[in-house]
Amino acid sequence: MLENKDLLSINQLTKDEILSIIKKAESYFRNNKITMKKKDLNRFTQINLFFENSTRTQVSFEIAGTLLGANVVNFPLSNSSQSKGETLLDLASTLNSMNPDILVIRHPNSGAVQLISEKVKCSVVNAGDGNHEHPTQALLDILTIKKRIGKISDLNIAICGDISHSRVARSNIFCHTKLGNKITVIGPKTLIPKDIEKLGVQVFYNMVDGLRDIDVIMVLRLQKERMDGGYFSSEREYFHLYGLDDRKMKYAKPSAIIMHPGPMNRGIEIDGDLADNIDKSVITMQVEAGLAIRMSVLELLLKQKIENV
Amino acid sequence: MSKTKTLINAILIDSKSLTQKRGSITIEDGLIHRINGPSKGKVIDCKNYCLAPGVIDLGVHICEPGERHKESFKSASMAAASGGVTSIVTFPNTKPVIDNPEILEFFMKRARESSKVRIWPTAAITKKVAGKEISELSFLQDAGAIAFTNGLKAVKNPKILLKALNYASSLDGLFIGHCEDYYFSKGISATSSVFATTMGLPSAPKEAELLGLERDSLLAKLSDINYHASQITTKKSFLKIKELKSLGNKITAGISIHHLLFDETDINNYRTFFKLNPPLRPTSDKLFILQNIKNDTIDTISSYHLPQDEESKRLPFEKAAFGAIGLQTLLPACLKLVKDKILDLPQLFKKISENPAKLLNIKSGILEEGYPADLVLFDPEKPFIVDRFSLLSKAKNTPFDGYKLYGEVIKTFVNGKEIYQSRNKNDT
Numbered sequence: 001m002l003e004n005k006d007l008l009s010i011n012q013l014t015k016d017e018i019l020s021i022i023k024k025a026e027s028y029f030r031n032n033k034i035t036m037k038k039k040d041l042n043r044f045t046q047i048n049l050f051f052e053n054s055t056r057t058q059v060s061f062e063i064a065g066t067l068l069g070a071n072v073v074n075f076p077l078s079n080s081s082q083s084k085g086e087t088l089l090d091l092a093s094t095l096n097s098m099n100p101d102i103l104v105i106r107h108p109n110s111g112a113v114q115l116i117s118e119k120v121k122c123s124v125v126n127a128g129d130g131n132h133e134h135p136t137q138a139l140l141d142i143l144t145i146k147k148r149i150g151k152i153s154d155l156n157i158a159i160c161g162d163i164s165h166s167r168v169a170r171s172n173i174f175c176h177t178k179l180g181n182k183i184t185v186i187g188p189k190t191l192i193p194k195d196i197e198k199l200g201v202q203v204f205y206n207m208v209d210g211l212r213d214i215d216v217i218m219v220l221r222l223q224k225e226r227m228d229g230g231y232f233s234s235e236r237e238y239f240h241l242y243g244l245d246d247r248k249m250k251y252a253k254p255s256a257i258i259m260h261p262g263p264m265n266r267g268i269e270i271d272g273d274l275a276d277n278i279d280k281s282v283i284t285m286q287v288e289a290g291l292a293i294r295m296s297v298l299e300l301l302l303k304q305k306i307e308n309v
Numbered sequence: 310m311s312k313t314k315t316l317i318n319a320i321l322i323d324s325k326s327l328t329q330k331r332g333s334i335t336i337e338d339g340l341i342h343r344i345n346g347p348s349k350g351k352v353i354d355c356k357n358y359c360l361a362p363g364v365i366d367l368g369v370h371i372c373e374p375g376e377r378h379k380e381s382f383k384s385a386s387m388a389a390a391s392g393g394v395t396s397i398v399t400f401p402n403t404k405p406v407i408d409n410p411e412i413l414e415f416f417m418k419r420a421r422e423s424s425k426v427r428i429w430p431t432a433a434i435t436k437k438v439a440g441k442e443i444s445e446l447s448f449l450q451d452a453g454a455i456a457f458t459n460g461l462k463a464v465k466n467p468k469i470l471l472k473a474l475n476y477a478s479s480l481d482g483l484f485i486g487h488c489e490d491y492y493f494s495k496g497i498s499a500t501s502s503v504f505a506t507t508m509g510l511p512s513a514p515k516e517a518e519l520l521g522l523e524r525d526s527l528l529a530k531l532s533d534i535n536y537h538a539s540q541i542t543t544k545k546s547f548l549k550i551k552e553l554k555s556l557g558n559k560i561t562a563g564i565s566i567h568h569l570l571f572d573e574t575d576i577n578n579y580r581t582f583f584k585l586n587p588p589l590r591p592t593s594d595k596l597f598i599l600q601n602i603k604n605d606t607i608d609t610i611s612s613y614h615l616p617q618d619e620e621s622k623r624l625p626f627e628k629a630a631f632g633a634i635g636l637q638t639l640l641p642a643c644l645k646l647v648k649d650k651i652l653d654l655p656q657l658f659k660k661i662s663e664n665p666a667k668l669l670n671i672k673s674g675i676l677e678e679g680y681p682a683d684l685v686l687f688d689p690e691k692p693f694i695v696d697r698f699s700l701l702s703k704a705k706n707t708p709f710d711g712y713k714l715y716g717e718v719i720k721t722f723v724n725g726k727e728i729y730q731s732r733n734k735n736d737t
Contacts, residue, residue, distance in 0.1 A: 011507070089623050109625030110509035111579030130627065132509030170509060194514065195503035 002300050006117045006124040009133040010174040018139065018178060022152075025143050025289070025296035034067070034292055041069040044101040044302055049075045050127070051107040056262060056287065057127050057136075061104045064294035070101070070302075088112065089119055096120040101302060105129075110167075123301040131165050136293050137261050138171035142179070143289040145216055148257055148282050156213050158184045158252070161220035161242055161269050162191045162231075168261045169220060173199055186210035187242060190231040207242060211251040218259045219244050219270050235268050245271040249280070257282050311682070311725030313337045313350030319360035319686065323676055324659040334360060336682040339725040344678055355686055358719055361658050362674050363395025363426075363683035364640055365665035367563060367611040368485070368539055370632070371397070371428075373419055374412075375404025379704045380616040382423035385636060388701040389426045390729035392637035393685035393718040396427040396673060398665070401438070402460040408433035410448040417453055425728040426721075427683070429669065431456040431485060434473045440464040440491075443473045446480055455669050456537070458485035461586045461615075461631070463521055465491035467528060474532035483535045483668065486525045488546065489587045493517035498627050500588045504573045511627060515543045515590055522546045526553055526560060537561045537668055541607060542568040542590050544597040551606045561668050563609035566642045567633055567708060569599055575708070581622045581629035582708045585613075603652060608664040610657075612639040616704030634702045638709050644689050644716035654689065682725035691717040 001020045004012060013021075028034045046065040050058050058074065065072040075095070086094075095103065102123045105113045110130030117124035128134040146152045157176050163169045163185050173196075176183050183201040185192060197203050204210030211217065222238065232238050239245075244258065258274065258281045266272035275281050317333040321344070335343040337350070366389065372379040389397055399416075401407035407416055413432060420428035432454035436442045446457060457477050463486070464470040477484055493513040499505040505512035522538055526549075529536035541547055541562045550562045567585055572595040576583045583589055598607070615632025622629050635642070643661055646652045652660075666674025673681055697710040721729035 087620065087623070088625065107625065109627045111627075112625035114579060115623075115625055130509050130625075131511075167509060170507070193506040194501035194512070196506050198503040199507065 001303060005301070006126075007135055007297055007301065008114050008117060008124065008126045010135045010138050010171045010178075011133070013135070013178075015178045018142070018175065021139055021293065021296050021300060022143055022146065024300060025139075025292035026146075028292045028295055034288065036067060041302065042071060044070040045099070046070045046072045046102045046104065046298065047075050047095060047098075047100045048072065049077070049095070049103055049105045051077055051105070051112070052128070054106055054127070057106065060287070060290045061125075061127060061294050064291055064298055068295055068298055070298070088116065092116045092119040096122070102298060125297060125301065128167055130167065131170070132167050133171045133174075134167040135171050136290065136297060137168045138175040139297070140286055140290040140293040141172060141218065141259060142175060143293055144259065144282050144286045145257075147289065148285065149215065153180045155181045155215045156184065157181050157216045157218065158186055158211055158214040159218045159220065160186045160207065160210070160244065162222050163187050163196065163220070164191045164193045165223040166220050172218060173201055184210050184214065188232055207244075207248045208251050211248060214252040214256055216257055216259060217244060217252060221261065221263065222265055222269050224265075239268055243267070243269055243271060245274060249274065256280070259283065259286060261286070311336060311339050313342070314353060315348040315350060316353045316355050316360060316684075316686070317348060318357055319355035320357060321676055322359055322361035322654045322658050324362070324655045324663040325675055325677070327655040327659075329359070329654055331357070334676065334682075334684070336722070336725040339682055341676060341678055341680050341682050344676060358686055358688050359654060360676075360684060360686050361654070362662040362676055363685050363721065363723065364393050364661045365396040365398065365669075365674055366394045366614065366636060366639055367398045367609055367665045367669075368400055369397045369612065369614040369636060370400050370402060370616065372616055373403065374415065379618050380702055382419050382428070384701060384703045385614075386424035386426045388634075388637040390721045391701055391718060393640040393687055393721055394426060394636055395683035395685065395721060395723045396429055396671075397424075397636070398429045398431060398455070398669065400458065400460050401431055401433040406433050406437050408436045408438070408444040408449075410445060410452040413449055413452040413454060426723055429455050429671065431458045433457070434459050434477060434484065435464060435469070438462055440466060440469060443476050446477055446482060450480055450482065455671065456483040456485050458539070459487065461487050463487050463489060463491040463494070463525075467524055470525070471528045471532060474528055474534045478532045478534035483537060483670070484529065485537045485539050486529075487540070488518050488521035488525060488538050489513075490517040490521040490524075493520070494587070498584055498588060499576065500573055500590050502573060502591050504576075504591070508576070508579070512588070515594065516545065518543050518587060519546045519549060522549055526558060529560065530558055533559070535559045535561075535668070537563065539563050540565055540568065540587060540613065542587055542598070543594045547598055547601065547606060554606065561608040561664070562606065563611055564598065564602075564607050565613040566610055566635065566639055567613070568595065569602065569610065570642060570645065571595070571708060576626070579626040581624065581626055582633060582706050582710070584626060584629050584631055585633060586631040599651060602646070603656060608660065608668065610643060610660045611665070612636055616702055617706045618704055622706055632706065633708050634700065634704055634706055636702065637700050638695060638707060638714065640685070640687065640718065641693070641714035641716040642709065645714055647689060648715045682722055684722040685718055686720040688717045688719060690715060693717065
C-alpha cells in the first residue's frame with residue numbers, strides 16, 4: 001500500500017497513502033482504546049536510532065513495534081562509536097550488516113535520515129530530521145483531528161510559533177495541503193522562513209488576525225535549543241504576543257481544538273490551564289494517536305514481508 | 310625552451326577583435342612569434358580545430374601544503390592541462406595559510422617541481438585569513454604573490470579591511486574579495502527561498518552578497534585599490550556591479566561556471582556535491598545572469614576549484630564541506646554556453662583568458678605576437694558524458710558527474726611546449 005520502502009517525508013506520500021495509513025491506524029482502536037492481539041512479527045527486527053535526545057517519540061516507536069510483536073532494539077548512541085568518531089555512513093553500513101527489517105531514525109540535520117536510507121537495504125522511518133520533516137507527527141495529528149472533529153478536509157488549520165525551526169510545521173503543511181485544508185501560519189517574522197507562502201499557506205504576524213475562523217490550533221514548542229540567539233526579545237514578551245491563552249482563543253471558532261506536539265513549555269507558547277482544558281485541548285489524545293500511527297506505519301512498511309510470513 | 314613550430318589550419322579564437330578565422334601560429338622561444346606568417350620549424354596540421362589562448366583559472370584551491378590527499382600540484386596540473394587550463398591562480402587557504410614569504414617560497418618551489426602549467430599565487434591579506442592582522446604584503450609580493458585575498462571568507466571587521474586595503478593599495482596590489490557577508494554566511498548551507506524552507510536547510514538571504522559587495526566596494530573606493538569581486542551570483546549584486554562600473558569604480562567581477570549552469574534546485578535530495586560557497590541561487594537569479602553574461606559586467610568565468618575528499622562530502626548536507634572541483638571541466642562546461650548560443654567562442658575566451666590576464670596584469674591570455682605561447686587546441690563540438698572517477702584531480706567532487714558536456718582538448722601548450730595531447734587525436 002506504500003509506494004516506497006521508506007517513510008522519509010510527507011512530501012513523498014500521495015493523498016491515498018496518507019489515508020491508508022490513517023485507516024490502518026484506526027483499525028487498532030476498540031472502544032476508543034488501542035487493543036490488539038500481538039501479531040506474529042517476532043521474526044522482524046526494528047532498530048531505533050536516535051541521534052537527538054527524544055523520550056516520547058522513541059518510546060512511542062518502541063511500544064508500537066513491541067505491540068506488533070517485533071524485536072525492538074534501541075541503539076545506544078551516547079556510548080557508541082559515534083563518540084569515537086565513526087562516520088554516519090560507516091555506522092549505517094554496520095547496521096545494514098545486522099540485517100534489521102526497519103530502522104527508525106531521528107537526526108539533528110535535515111536530510112540525514114535520507115542519506116542513511118540510501119545506504120541500507122531495510123525500510124527507514126524518519127522520526128524527525130533537523131528542520132526538515134517529522135512525518136509520523138503530521139499523521140498522528142490528522143488521526144487526532146479525525147477522531148475529535150470527525151473530518152479531515154475543509155478545515156482551517158493554524159500553526160503557531162517557531163515555524164522556521166519546526167519539522168512538525170513542515171510535515172503538517174505538506175500533509176494538510178494534500179488533504180485540501182486551509183493553512184495559516186502565525187509567528188514573529190523572525191521565526192517565519194522565507195517564501196513559506198509559496199507552499200500555499202497564509203502568513204500572519206499576530207494571533208488575533210490569524211486565529212479568525214480557525215478550527216484547529218497547532219501550537220509549536222519554542223525550540224530553545226535550536227536558537228542561535230536573537231529571534232525574540234524575552235519569553236514573557238513571546239507569551240504576550242504568541243502564547244495561546246483564553247484571550248486569544250476567543251478569536252478562533254468556539255469549537256476550535258488545541259494541539260501541541262510536546263513537550264510543552266507552559267507559560268511560553270501555551271497557557272498551562274488551557275493546555276489542561278480537556279474541552280479544548282487534545283494533547284493527550286495526540287500521544288495515543290501517535291502510537292496507533294506508528295504501528296500503522298511499521299506494519300504497512302513491513303506489509304510485503306508480513307505477507308510472506 | 311620549446312622548439313620552433315608552426316600550427317597551421319587552425320581556427321584562431323581572437324577575443325580582442327572578437328573574431329574567429331582560419332590561420333596559423335608560429336611558436337619560437339616559447340612565444341607566439343608570428344600569426345599567419347610563413348611556416349617555420351615543425352609543422353602541425355590543426356585540421357580546422359580551434360586554437361585559443363590557454364585558460365586562466367582564477368581562484369583555484371590546490372591543497373598543498375596540508376591536504377595533499379585531496380589535491381597536489383601534480384594532480385591539479387594534469388587536470389588543468391587536460392582541460393586546456395594553462396595558468397592557475399591559486400587561493401592561499403592552505404594548511405598553513407600562505408600569509409608569509411617563507412610559506413610562499415615553499416609553495417612556489419613545489420609548484421616549479423611538480424606543475425606543468427603556470428602557477429600564479431595569491432596571498433592572504435590577513436594573517437591566517439583570520440581577518441585580524443595584515444600579512445607581510447610587500448614581502449609576499451616580492452615572493453611572487455600577484456594579488457591579495459581572504460579566500461572564500463570575508464574579512465568581518467570593516468575597519469581592519471579598510472586598513473588592509475589601504476596597505477595593499479600603497480603597494481599597488483589587487484584585492485580579490487569574497488562578497489558574501491561574513492555573519493550571514495556563517496553556518497549556512499543554502500540561499501533563503503522556498504526551496505531551503507522546504508528542505509529545512511539553514512540559509513542566508515541572497516542579499517547577503519549585495520551587502521558584502523556594497524561594504525567592500527565602499528572601502529575599496531576609499532582606499533583606491535583595484536577590487537575584483539570574485540563571485541557575483543545574484544541579480545541584485547550583478548546590477549550593483551554594473552552601476553559601480555558606470556560610475557568609474559576600479560572594480561571587476563567574476564562568477565563560477567557552476568553558478569551559471571546550476572541553481573539551488575540541483576541540490577534536490579541533499580546532493581552535497583552541489584554545496585558551494587556562495588550557495589547555489591534561485592533559478593531566476595541564475596537565468597538573469599546567464600542572459601546578461603554576454604555584456605561586460607561580469608569580466609571572468611572561473612571554476613573556483615575546491616577539492617574535497619569523500620569523507621568531507623558524504624555527510625548530512627549541513628555538515629558537508631563546501632566546494633566543487635572544476636579545473637578539468639571548466640572549458641567543457643563553458644563550451645556548453647557556446648553550444649547554447651549564450652556566448653560565442655571569442656566572447657568566451659575574453660572571460661576565461663583575456664580578462665583574467667588583464668586584471669592580474671600578466672602578459673598572457675590573448676593571441677598576439679610576442680606573447681607567451683600558452684595555447685589550447687580543441688574540438689568545441691565533441692560531446693561526452695562526465696565520469697567523475699575518470700577525472701585527474703585526486704578528489705572527485707564534481708557536480709557534473711553524469712552530465713553531458715561538450716568539447717575535447719586536443720593539445721595544450723605552455724611556454725610553447727606541448728604539455729598535453731589527447732590520446733584520441735594522434736593524427737594531429
